[in-house]
Amino acid sequence: MLIRHTPDLRESEVTDRRLYLDRRRFLALGAGAALMGAGQAQAGPIASYAKGVVVLDDKPTSKEAITTYNNFYEYGTDKEDPAKNAPGKLKLRPWSVAVEGECARPGTIALEDLVKPHRLEERIYRMRCVEGWSMVIPWIGVSLAEVLKRFEPTSKAKFVEFATLADPVQMPWIKSRVLDWPYVEGLRMDEAMHPLTLLATGLYGEELLPQNGAPLRLVVPWKYGFKSIKSIVRIRFVETQPRISWEKANGREYGFYSNVNPEVDHPRWSQASERRIGEFRRRDTLMFNGYGDQVGSLYAGMDLRKNF
Numbered sequence: 001m002l003i004r005h006t007p008d009l010r011e012s013e014v015t016d017r018r019l020y021l022d023r024r025r026f027l028a029l030g031a032g033a034a035l036m037g038a039g040q041a042q043a044g045p046i047a048s049y050a051k052g053v054v055v056l057d058d059k060p061t062s063k064e065a066i067t068t069y070n071n072f073y074e075y076g077t078d079k080e081d082p083a084k085n086a087p088g089k090l091k092l093r094p095w096s097v098a099v100e101g102e103c104a105r106p107g108t109i110a111l112e113d114l115v116k117p118h119r120l121e122e123r124i125y126r127m128r129c130v131e132g133w134s135m136v137i138p139w140i141g142v143s144l145a146e147v148l149k150r151f152e153p154t155s156k157a158k159f160v161e162f163a164t165l166a167d168p169v170q171m172p173w174i175k176s177r178v179l180d181w182p183y184v185e186g187l188r189m190d191e192a193m194h195p196l197t198l199l200a201t202g203l204y205g206e207e208l209l210p211q212n213g214a215p216l217r218l219v220v221p222w223k224y225g226f227k228s229i230k231s232i233v234r235i236r237f238v239e240t241q242p243r244i245s246w247e248k249a250n251g252r253e254y255g256f257y258s259n260v261n262p263e264v265d266h267p268r269w270s271q272a273s274e275r276r277i278g279e280f281r282r283r284d285t286l287m288f289n290g291y292g293d294q295v296g297s298l299y300a301g302m303d304l305r306k307n308f
């Protein structure tokens with residue numbers, strides 16, 4: 001079994017952790033602040049979450065790298081752009097998410113109400129970008145399946161479509177039409193309902209920073225990074241396969257499924273190996289990013305060269 005949960009933190013540990021985090025926050029706000037780089041803007045600590053360990057023998061990538069080497073085209077196309085441009089620009093509260101389409105209980109729901117009924121847990125996942133680099137990220141979030149069930153999807157709900165905020169005031173960079181905004185992504189219903197699929201609100205024990213897709217982003221660890229859509233404002237249950245932003249931009253290079261697959265190369269980049277950020281030697285890329293035991297059956301009988 002891949003996910004191994006340690007028991008919930010006991011109250012004393014939670015308290016200890018809260019004191020520890022308060023102290024860190026205090027330090028960060030004081031003398032520490034000057035030492036922090038641009039990407040290290042303050043994020044609130046998450047005081048209580050279940051330690052869920054995803055058993056992979058990888059060690060997490062540094063927080064520095066995770067928060068300064070990003071893809072978030074709404075804030076520029078260079079890796080350093082989101083950490084420079086998103087903090088202070090993206091307004092994180094209040095935040096709400098519209099849930100629409102084929103479900104019995106559609107509506108617009110405040111972020112807090114969307115997340116609160118669920119158990120926050122840590123998931124340490126590999127992330128691999130189709131560009132050929134990868135990281136290991138200790139996310140904190142809730143199971144997407146648990147959240148979606150509350151809206152009671154109907155039998156017509158075959159796919160779930162997600163959209164990022166597209167506000168030219170908070171995201172002036174979207175005036176350059178590199179993609180068709182809003183950024184849209186989608187999953188087949190069984191992929192959305194898979195226990196590995198996470199709605200993330202934090203990483204490394206703290207709330208997400210804007211550059212990582214605050215306050216709410218998807219994490220689908222067996223797919224290329226671009227499926228993990230950031231700063232979500234809309235979730236829609238639909239009957240037909242959504243047209244995702246990358247497919248619209250270049251359907252020959254980016255497919256709907258985008259499962260990590262070392263055997264199917266991207267026209268411009270080999271997918272056979274990857275550079276783990278912080279490492280020198282390239283690693284072999286694993287089928288489904290190493291999560292094949294868990295997710296392989298979702299694609300039984302599908303031609304993954306056609307459905308790339």
Ligand SMILES: Nc1nc2c(c(=O)[nH]1)N[C@H]1C(S)=C(S)[C@@H](COP(=O)(O)O)O[C@H]1N2
Nearest residue numbers: 070071072073129164183212225226228230
């Ligand atoms: N809205 C939005 N979501 C996005 C992107 C983006 O440009 N806009 N980039 C994607 C890509 S290509 C990757 S690799 C991951 C990067 O996530 P990270 O910066 O938190 O590592 O976010 C994905 N989600």
Ligand SMILES: [Mo]
Nearest residue numbers: 129130225226
């Ligand atoms: Mo990516």
